[in-house]
Amino acid sequence: MKERYDVIVVGAGPGGSMTAKTAAKEGLDVLLIEKRQQIGDPVRCAEGVNKVYLKEYIEPDPAWISAEVKGSKVYSPDGTMVEMSEELSGAEVGYVLERKVFDRALAREAALAGVEVMVKTRATGLLMEDGFVKGIKAEYMGKQYEIMADIVVGADGIESKVGRWAGIDTTLKPRDMCTCAQYLMTNIDIDPDFCKFYLGNKIAPVGYVWIFPKGRNTANVGIGITGHMSGEVRALELLDEFINKHYPDGKKIEMVVGGVPVCGSIARTVSNGLMLVGDAARQSDPVTGGGIFNSMWAGDIAGKVAANAIRRSDVSAESLQEYEKKWRVELGRDLDMGMVVKERFTRMTDDELNTLAHSLEGVDLGSTTLIGLVWALFKANKKLLWDLRSIFIGIKEIESEVKKEVYT
Amino acid sequence: MTVSVERSKCGYCGACVSVCPTGALELMETWIEVSESCNDCRICVKICPVGALEVCR
Numbered sequence: 174m175k176e177r178y179d180v181i182v183v184g185a186g187p188g189g190s191m192t193a194k195t196a197a198k199e200g201l202d203v204l205l206i207e208k209r210q211q212i213g214d215p216v217r218c219a220e221g222v223n224k225v226y227l228k229e230y231i232e233p234d235p236a237w238i239s240a241e242v243k244g245s246k247v248y249s250p251d252g253t254m255v256e257m258s259e260e261l262s263g264a265e266v267g268y269v270l271e272r273k274v275f276d277r278a279l280a281r282e283a284a285l286a287g288v289e290v291m292v293k294t295r296a297t298g299l300l301m302e303d304g305f306v307k308g309i310k311a312e313y314m315g316k317q318y319e320i321m322a323d324i325v326v327g328a329d330g331i332e333s334k335v336g337r338w339a340g341i342d343t344t345l346k347p348r349d350m351c352t353c354a355q356y357l358m359t360n361i362d363i364d365p366d367f368c369k370f371y372l373g374n375k376i377a378p379v380g381y382v383w384i385f386p387k388g389r390n391t392a393n394v395g396i397g398i399t400g401h402m403s404g405e406v407r408a409l410e411l412l413d414e415f416i417n418k419h420y421p422d423g424k425k426i427e428m429v430v431g432g433v434p435v436c437g438s439i440a441r442t443v444s445n446g447l448m449l450v451g452d453a454a455r456q457s458d459p460v461t462g463g464g465i466f467n468s469m470w471a472g473d474i475a476g477k478v479a480a481n482a483i484r485r486s487d488v489s490a491e492s493l494q495e496y497e498k499k500w501r502v503e504l505g506r507d508l509d510m511g512m513v514v515k516e517r518f519t520r521m522t523d524d525e526l527n528t529l530a531h532s533l534e535g536v537d538l539g540s541t542t543l544i545g546l547v548w549a550l551f552k553a554n555k556k557l558l559w560d561l562r563s564i565f566i567g568i569k570e571i572e573s574e575v576k577k578e579v580y581t
Numbered sequence: 582m583t584v585s586v587e588r589s590k591c592g593y594c595g596a597c598v599s600v601c602p603t604g605a606l607e608l609m610e611t612w613i614e615v616s617e618s619c620n621d622c623r624i625c626v627k628i629c630p631v632g633a634l635e636v637c638r
């Protein structure tokens with residue numbers, strides 16, 4: 174460990190490793206620290222990711238691909254199935270990863286790009302000077318260290334403290350987080366080609382159960398419920414109930430618990446000498462809870478912006494607005510749209526969910542973009558989803574259709 | 582008053598840390614530590630997916 178670096182990245186999840194790798198490739202001197210002794214373990218994830226998007230950032234490797242899927246099947250409370258697949262021709266659209274191996278592969282790529290990596294090293298605070306973040310305080314094997322950097326990137330996941338230390342309040346309200354439990358189960362009968370989702374307020378109040386295949390007779394079987402529904406009943410109890418009913422002979426070979434931010438875009442993700450990335454920046458999708466790809470995508474931007482800012486010799490919040498602007502243009506819009514959709518679905522009764530599922534019979538839900546999918550849902554049942562109409566305004570792909578469907 | 586963690590239940594996921602309004606919780610590596618700034622709001626108790634947290638007197 175040196176006394177100073179160009180960039181210190183806190184947290185070696187997909188967001189942190191991607192940030193570090195990109196920054197190193199841009200020629201910066203980078204330190205990546207991770208408080209766990211094993212990167213990627215324990216897993217806090219259902220491991221589903223869009224294959225096409227992922228390929229833009231990493232060469233697929235069978236070592237971390239557990240299964241490939243063709244699409245999703247969603248079951249409404251009365252058991253009506255709605256299928257979503259990109260190409261009904263049968264092309265596979267998604268991977269179910271082996272995150273323990275995947276996260277490590279990303280960290281290795283960062284290391285090979287020149288990043289210095291330290292595990293079992295926890296950031297405990299920030300070094301501040303004249304309102305600028307100047308580095309971190311860290312603990313490694315019982316000793317305290319102060320390490321300087323021009324830019325600190327907080328990629329420290331759901332439990333992020335880096336933002337808070339810099340005065341960015343990232344505290345989640347219970348209704349803005351999804352509390353989850355999952356088992357890796359085997360000896361169960363699954364459809365190896367599809368991810369499955371079960372909706373219903375009895376099964377998962379304001380949430381859903383998921384089944385993501387991971388090879389023969391094996392799958393991640395999990396549940397997520399919105400935090401404000403938790404307390405009287407808990408994610409783990411509800412999951413056990415579901416499993417007792419659906420998979421009485423299933424065997425549990427791993428337990429996973431965790432939380433996902435589902436709060437939409439937060440007000441600020443940069444300050445002087447600091448950027449937040451991934452779950453720490455609350456960039457996960459409020460509808461699906463997916464955050465693997467988002468964190469990598471944002472990390473790549475943050476790595477490039479770090480290099481630009483250091484070249485300009487200006488790491489102020491104004492200079493780092495470049496990151497803020499870039500990620501908001503694309504992802505910020507999706508997150509905010511996702512919030513409108515989430516709020517509407519949060520209020521849906523089981524009867525309404527069933528009605529919606531029935532109205533989708535025979536409808537092609539091939540789109541992989543959220544807006545495309547929601548638009549198809551909207552067209553199928555305008556009465557039920559009328560509250561969503563505002564989100565379609567100004568979306569280029571569907572502009573002429575929106576005029577016809579919403580304004581006539 | 583403060584919060585106690587039942588370590589044999591906790592899955593060290595950090596979900597409780599993200600909702601704590603006073604920053605009283607910290608996920609070390611495989612355990613949760615509670616600092617004095619806890620104001621007994623019970624939000625963490627509510628959202629823990631396994632019910633590992635309790636308010637103790």
Ligand SMILES: Cc1cc2nc3c(=O)[nH]c(=O)nc-3n(C[C@H](O)[C@H](O)[C@H](O)COP(=O)(O)OP(=O)(O)OC[C@H]3O[C@@H](n4cnc5c(N)ncnc54)[C@H](O)[C@@H]3O)c2cc1C
Pocket residue numbers: 183184185186187188189206207208209213217218219220221222294295296297328329330331332333334353354355395429430431432433450451452453457462463464465466468
């Ligand atoms: C049950 C569950 C299911 C999910 N399913 C999916 C899914 O199917 N698909 C999907 O895309 N997403 C899913 N997600 C979300 C996904 O796991 C996250 O969005 C993703 O891991 C975010 O990556 P990240 O790099 O931002 O944070 P993380 O992967 O959480 O990494 C943060 C890292 O920072 C470290 N860290 C924290 N504090 C410090 C510190 N002070 N010092 C040093 N290191 C620190 C942590 O130990 C951790 O390794 C799921 C989440 C949960 C909980």
Ligand code: SF4
Pocket residue numbers: 430586590591592593594595596597598608613628629630631632633634
């Ligand atoms: S939310 Fe519960 S299981 Fe997760 S770290 Fe906190 S106490 Fe442990």
Ligand code: SF4
Pocket residue numbers: 584600601602603604605606615618619620621622623624625626
């Ligand atoms: S009771 Fe409230 S203040 Fe205390 S640790 Fe839990 S969330 Fe934080």
